[in-house]
Amino acid sequence: MTQSFYNEGQRLLGATMRLGGTVGLAAIRPAAGAVEAAVRLERAARSAATRRLGDAALTALDAALLSPLAEEAVDRAMASGLVRHAVGRAFEGPLIDVIAEDLVRYAVVERVVDQLLADGLVERMVGRALDGPELERVVGTVLDSPAIERLIGQTIESRLADQAVAQLLDSEELWLLVEEIAQSPAVTDAITQQGFGFADEVAGGMRARSRNADAWLERAARRALRRSPR
Amino acid sequence: MSQAVAARVHESEREHATELQYEGLVTRGIAFAIDAAIIDLVAIVVAGAVALALSVLSVSKDSLDTILIAVGGALFLAWSVGYFVTFWSTTGQTPGSRLMRITVRGADDGSILRPRRAAVRFVGLVLAAIPLLAGFLPILFDERRRGLHDMLAGTVVVEAPQLSRGSAPSPPRTPRR
Numbered sequence: 001m002t003q004s005f006y007n008e009g010q011r012l013l014g015a016t017m018r019l020g021g022t023v024g025l026a027a028i029r030p031a032a033g034a035v036e037a038a039v040r041l042e043r044a045a046r047s048a049a050t051r052r053l054g055d056a057a058l059t060a061l062d063a064a065l066l067s068p069l070a071e072e073a074v075d076r077a078m079a080s081g082l083v084r085h086a087v088g089r090a091f092e093g094p095l096i097d098v099i100a101e102d103l104v105r106y107a108v109v110e111r112v113v114d115q116l117l118a119d120g121l122v123e124r125m126v127g128r129a130l131d132g133p134e135l136e137r138v139v140g141t142v143l144d145s146p147a148i149e150r151l152i153g154q155t156i157e158s159r160l161a162d163q164a165v166a167q168l169l170d171s172e173e174l175w176l177l178v179e180e181i182a183q184s185p186a187v188t189d190a191i192t193q194q195g196f197g198f199a200d201e202v203a204g205g206m207r208a209r210s211r212n213a214d215a216w217l218e219r220a221a222r223r224a225l226r227r228s229p230r
Numbered sequence: 231m232s233q234a235v236a237a238r239v240h241e242s243e244r245e246h247a248t249e250l251q252y253e254g255l256v257t258r259g260i261a262f263a264i265d266a267a268i269i270d271l272v273a274i275v276v277a278g279a280v281a282l283a284l285s286v287l288s289v290s291k292d293s294l295d296t297i298l299i300a301v302g303g304a305l306f307l308a309w310s311v312g313y314f315v316t317f318w319s320t321t322g323q324t325p326g327s328r329l330m331r332i333t334v335r336g337a338d339d340g341s342i343l344r345p346r347r348a349a350v351r352f353v354g355l356v357l358a359a360i361p362l363l364a365g366f367l368p369i370l371f372d373e374r375r376r377g378l379h380d381m382l383a384g385t386v387v388v389e390a391p392q393l394s395r396g397s398a399p400s401p402p403r404t405p406r407r
Contacts, residue, residue: 214254
């Protein structure tokens with residue numbers, strides 16, 4: 001009997017608590033709605049205020065940049081030691097390393113080069129450099145410099161040059177090419193023209209005259225026998 | 231790269247060998263005269279050397295005259311035949327031909343003569359000269375400027391391509407029949 005009384009009491013207590021919860025929720029719901037509406041209103045007001053403030057700041061910045069005082073301010077800032085100090089500190093710090101890493105990471109140089117090549121800017125620059133007198137002047141200066149002379153001398157005397165020449169001379173392709181060129185009629189004609197000199201000149205004159213004599217003699221013989229000319 | 235260069239070189243060679251000119255009587259006569267001068271000069275020098283040697287040795291000339299003339303004549307003939315046959319069958323050019331830039335080739339395929347054919351040509355040359363050089367007159371009338379000896383040996387004389395010193399002569403274009 002005690003047990004049944006305990007169970008009945010527990011069920012009664014649960015029902016009472018559920019009833020209390022339901023009644024409590026019904027009482028709180030209007031207050032919660034009011035709080036939620038207040039929060040939304042606060043967010044909207046903050047967003048509008050931020051936008052207005054940003055617009056006002058940009059307007060002020062535009063006005064400041066357009067002002068002649070802005071240039072003066074920049075000039076003064078650049079003339080002061082502050083900029084130099086700031087740049088020096090930036091170079092001392094990890095900024096350069098970070099920038100270099102980012103340049104490599106995001107392939108900035110490759111993209112810029114691709115863009116330049118696609119736009120034809122490189123061709124125009126090269127054409128301008130080749131057409132202008134600057135390149136000639138620079139090359140002249142470089143060639144006249146003793147450092148270049150020393151560098152060329154060292155290169156020629158270096159073992160690398162000897163090895164390159166040795167490899168070139170060992171190349172079968174080279175000798176094939178030399179042989180083909182040496183056998184070409186243009187080269188043999190040039191050698192012949194250069195080599196024979198005066199004797200060949202005399203022989204050439206004699207050949208020309210003999211061939212003329214051939215033609216004359218044949219014409220005469222054919223005329224004598226009343227044959228048609230060749 | 232070398233193959234491209236070789237192709238261009240050979241193309242140039244083909245262009246170079248397009249013209250073919252048969253040589254006439256005067257040009258060939260001058261070449262032959264130069265060859266005859268060389269042959270005679272060598273023969274005179276050799277004969278002089280032999281005569282000097284015999285003058286030192288106390289040999290009676292009267293007893294040897296007939297023999298010396300016979301031997302000398304045989305040697306001179308051999309020297310002349312050897313001279314022409316050797317040059318015609320090796321380079322196609324005697325020194326005189328080289329100077330006049332002409333060459334002897336087979337009439338059918340433009341090749342250099344074989345020694346037997348060169349020997350036949352030499353015999354034909356002698357035969358053409360026997361009737362007061364009448365055997366050379368066909369050169370004036372033949373379309374390919376061939377003399378009796380050319381007809382006997384089946385040869386033609388054409389302009390040689392200009393050659394560098396020491397290089398082998400390249401065959402000219404095949405003569406037309």
